[in-house]
Amino acid sequence: MSISQVPAANGRRRSALWGGRAQEITMLLPALALIAIFLLLPFLSSFRIALTNERLIPRPVPPRFVGLGNFQQILTDHDFWRALWNVVRFTLMVLPVQCGFALAIALLLNQKLPFRNFFRGLFFLPAITSMVVVCVIWATLFQYPTGPFNQIVGFLSFGLVQPIDWLGDPSWSMPAIVLLSAWQAYGFQMIVYLAGLQGISESLYEAAELDGANRWQRFWHVTMPSLRQTHIFVLIITTIQAFKLFTQVNILTQGGPRGTTDTLVHYMFTAGFVDQRLGLASAVAILLFFIVLIVSLVQRFVVRDRQ
Amino acid sequence: MKMQLGNRLLTVLRATTILGVGLAGLSAAEAASLKLMFQGDPYEVKIITETAKKFEVANPGTTVELINTPHDAYNEKVGAAVSAGALPDIMELDAPFLANYVWSGFLQPIAPYIDKALLDDMTASNISQGTYPVDKQLYATALVDSTVALYGSRKQLTELGIRIPTSVDDAWTKEEFLGALDKLAAAGVKWPIDLFRAYGTKTEWITYAYEPILVSMGCDVIDRTSWKATGTLDGATCVEAAKLLQGLVQKGWVVPQSAGGNQFYAEGRPAGLAWGGHWFYAEAKAQMGDDVVVMPLPKFGEKSASPNGTWIYAITKTASDPALAGKFLSFMLQDPEYRAAYAEHAGFPGIKSFAAASPLYAPGGAMAVAFEQASKSAVPRPPHPAYPTITLAFQQAMNNIFDGADAQEELSKAAKKIDADIEDNEGYAPFGQAN
Numbered sequence: 007m008s009i010s011q012v013p014a015a016n017g018r019r020r021s022a023l024w025g026g027r028a029q030e031i032t033m034l035l036p037a038l039a040l041i042a043i044f045l046l047l048p049f050l051s052s053f054r055i056a057l058t059n060e061r062l063i064p065r066p067v068p069p070r071f072v073g074l075g076n077f078q079q080i081l082t083d084h085d086f087w088r089a090l091w092n093v094v095r096f097t098l099m100v101l102p103v104q105c106g107f108a109l110a111i112a113l114l115l116n117q118k119l120p121f122r123n124f125f126r127g128l129f130f131l132p133a134i135t136s137m138v139v140v141c142v143i144w145a146t147l148f149q150y151p152t153g154p155f156n157q158i159v160g161f162l163s164f165g166l167v168q169p170i171d172w173l174g175d176p177s178w179s180m181p182a183i184v185l186l187s188a189w190q191a192y193g194f195q196m197i198v199y200l201a202g203l204q205g206i207s208e209s210l211y212e213a214a215e216l217d218g219a220n221r222w223q224r225f226w227h228v229t230m231p232s233l234r235q236t237h238i239f240v241l242i243i244t245t246i247q248a249f250k251l252f253t254q255v256n257i258l259t260q261g262g263p264r265g266t267t268d269t270l271v272h273y274m275f276t277a278g279f280v281d282q283r284l285g286l287a288s289a290v291a292i293l294l295f296f297i298v299l300i301v302s303l304v305q306r307f308v309v310r311d312r313q
Numbered sequence: 314m315k316m317q318l319g320n321r322l323l324t325v326l327r328a329t330t331i332l333g334v335g336l337a338g339l340s341a342a343e344a345a346s347l348k349l350m351f352q353g354d355p356y357e358v359k360i361i362t363e364t365a366k367k368f369e370v371a372n373p374g375t376t377v378e379l380i381n382t383p384h385d386a387y388n389e390k391v392g393a394a395v396s397a398g399a400l401p402d403i404m405e406l407d408a409p410f411l412a413n414y415v416w417s418g419f420l421q422p423i424a425p426y427i428d429k430a431l432l433d434d435m436t437a438s439n440i441s442q443g444t445y446p447v448d449k450q451l452y453a454t455a456l457v458d459s460t461v462a463l464y465g466s467r468k469q470l471t472e473l474g475i476r477i478p479t480s481v482d483d484a485w486t487k488e489e490f491l492g493a494l495d496k497l498a499a500a501g502v503k504w505p506i507d508l509f510r511a512y513g514t515k516t517e518w519i520t521y522a523y524e525p526i527l528v529s530m531g532c533d534v535i536d537r538t539s540w541k542a543t544g545t546l547d548g549a550t551c552v553e554a555a556k557l558l559q560g561l562v563q564k565g566w567v568v569p570q571s572a573g574g575n576q577f578y579a580e581g582r583p584a585g586l587a588w589g590g591h592w593f594y595a596e597a598k599a600q601m602g603d604d605v606v607v608m609p610l611p612k613f614g615e616k617s618a619s620p621n622g623t624w625i626y627a628i629t630k631t632a633s634d635p636a637l638a639g640k641f642l643s644f645m646l647q648d649p650e651y652r653a654a655y656a657e658h659a660g661f662p663g664i665k666s667f668a669a670a671s672p673l674y675a676p677g678g679a680m681a682v683a684f685e686q687a688s689k690s691a692v693p694r695p696p697h698p699a700y701p702t703i704t705l706a707f708q709q710a711m712n713n714i715f716d717g718a719d720a721q722e723e724l725s726k727a728a729k730k731i732d733a734d735i736e737d738n739e740g741y742a743p744f745g746q747a748n
Binding site: 059067148150151173261276 | 388389391392395396416417418513514515569570571572573701702705712713716717718734737738739741
């Protein structure tokens with residue numbers, strides 16, 4: 007390319023650039039339209055509905071504008087705060103269990119094992135099994151008093167520990183849901199961790215070994231820091247998922263016993279689909295959105311890169 | 314280039330429009346179609362499908378389109394269909410929801426479209442479950458009805474010297490009932506009674522099976538004249554009833570929710586008595602044979618009370634041809650094979666001639682006592698448009714009470730929820746006005 011050609015090329019380049027931009031926008035339009043129609047509009051209309059006493063099924067009494075009445079009702083409802091507290095409890099329990107388990111299995115599957123890919127598929131199986139199916143199977147495992155889990159507890163304690171009513175005892179109901187949820191969903195986190203582990207350069211381990219680091223030190227000083235970004239991603243995704251806990255509760259306990267497993271989404275579902283109060287349910291949805299948003303932002307802030 | 318493309322598009326459009334109009338004209342002239350939305354057990358789906366085929370053969374040019382909807386999501390589906398303006402011509406519905414649907418304007422009276430003989434053949438309980446209390450018109454009908462009875466083991470009860478009542482009139486009193494549970498517990502029975510908590514709160518079970526206990530003791534989930542729950546559901550009588558049931562749970566006498574619904578006939582018979590729907594008889598009989606004895610529900614107070622109501626068929630207001638819809642319903646409910654399928658599954662008769670042909674429910678039959686309840690003690694659940702809210706609030710409260718929550722507190726909360734909903738709908742006029 008010679009110097010004399012530059013201006014012309016520049017002019018052409020600018021128009022080409024603009025043409026490219028226009029083309030990009032055109033290409034984006036279908037996707038943007040879909041997002042607008044299926045995400046943005048429903049989201050905005052739920053704001054509108056949240057300010058009325060609209061019903062799931064249209065009725066002879068026309069819906070009224072109730073202002074912030076729905077929000078007031080929710081925020082003064084003891085059950086809502088209990089549901090929020092339950093979700094927080096669930097998240098605090100499920101995060102370490104699920105992510106720890108996922109990381110442990112990922113480390114295991116990152117070794118040079120025979121049939122490595124077979125095992126990877128095997129350990130990923132629960133994640134691609136429908137949660138409904140998993141719940142039905144675990145309901146049998148949890149069965150009181152003669153289910154497999156209670157048999158195991160009885161066997162290990164030589165019959166000293168009485169059978170536990172896993173899903174019917176207020177102090178055991180949430181831990182039981184945590185166990186089942188972690189087992190069903192760890193596959194996703196496991197895959198993410200596996201990808202993260204693959205990304206760690208082998209030379210780091212070699213260098214550490216030369217410095218005389220043992221296995222534990224290598225894990226602690228090489229693996230863990232290298233996985234930092236992965237940890238952050240997994241933490242935030244898992245938290246968001248945990249806040250949306252619904253299926254397990256809906257199938258196994260319906261929020262019971264005594265509301266110990268009632269969650270925000272279950273509370274919203276009951277208000278909207280069972281009680282048919284669409285306005286109230288929309289208000290819960292909006293609150294849920296902001297709660298999850300705030301929690302995610304706080305997490306981002308806490309684990310931000312300080313460099 | 315552009316023009317040409319536009320023209321070509323227009324031509325194509327024109328052609329398709331003409332074609333479409335032509336097709337629509339054809340189909341309107343050629344066939345009447347009936348849409349039917351329903352839910353049911355596999356045998357019901359099978360027999361309804363077969364009956365619809367027979368009806369098509371008997372009425373050339375008519376097609377019946379069946380929309381099978383899952384039981385647990387039925388009301389949500391109705392809501393979706395209403396919102397989309399796509400209600401079927403005939404829809405099945407759970408009896409206590411009738412008032413809500415009629416009040417909302419989805420249904421029309423069916424008497425003009427159903428065979429007179431069939432209408433006259435309905436049992437009183439079946440008529441009551443299909444009647445809208447405001448205009449006293451019949452909006453729905455069905456072949457069957459339902460009830461709940463008390464099941465026991467003849468051998469076990471005789472051994473323990475517990476009296477076995479044989480009719481609604483000599484049902485156990487509250488004291489006798491509690492005494493029987495006491496004896497069973499003393500004899501080392503693991504759980505003296507199964508109240509079928511395993512059904513959970515996603516079904517109608519709690520309101521359906523336990524409301525009669527309140528009614529028998531002299532209160533109710535809602536006052537049926539003033540349509541207020543406060544002062545009734547949270548009154549002393551209802552609290553006492555709730556505490557009575559809670560006491561049974563706290564003594565460890567009731568099969569817990571997570572133990573399943575088969576403890577009455579499971580190996581070793583962990584549960585002594587079963588407070589079960591009429592459908593439970595077939596299950597228990599298959600496992601225990603003639604040892605199963607069917608008893609009326611106990612009389613807790615002044616009067617006997619038992620549940621009724623099941624899934625019934627209504628014609629929607631938007632039905633394209635209500636006469637044809639009525640013709641199909643008359644055909645189905647009188648079809649011998651349709652009846653045989655229900656008889657085989659111990660269907661609880663809602664039609665007198667069907668009852669006469671069901672040896673199980675006839676005098677001397679094993680379920681005769683259960684059938685006697687339909688005419689002597691059946692109490693429909695409150696026929697009020699607020700029913701979806703009533704049942705939700707009551708079930709949540711009862712479930713919490715079973716799990717140990719304070720009865721007064723829970724029932725007060727439920728009563729407030731119900732009244733708030735009624736207020737929110739401006740009293741569901743014309744309900745609540747002196748009628």
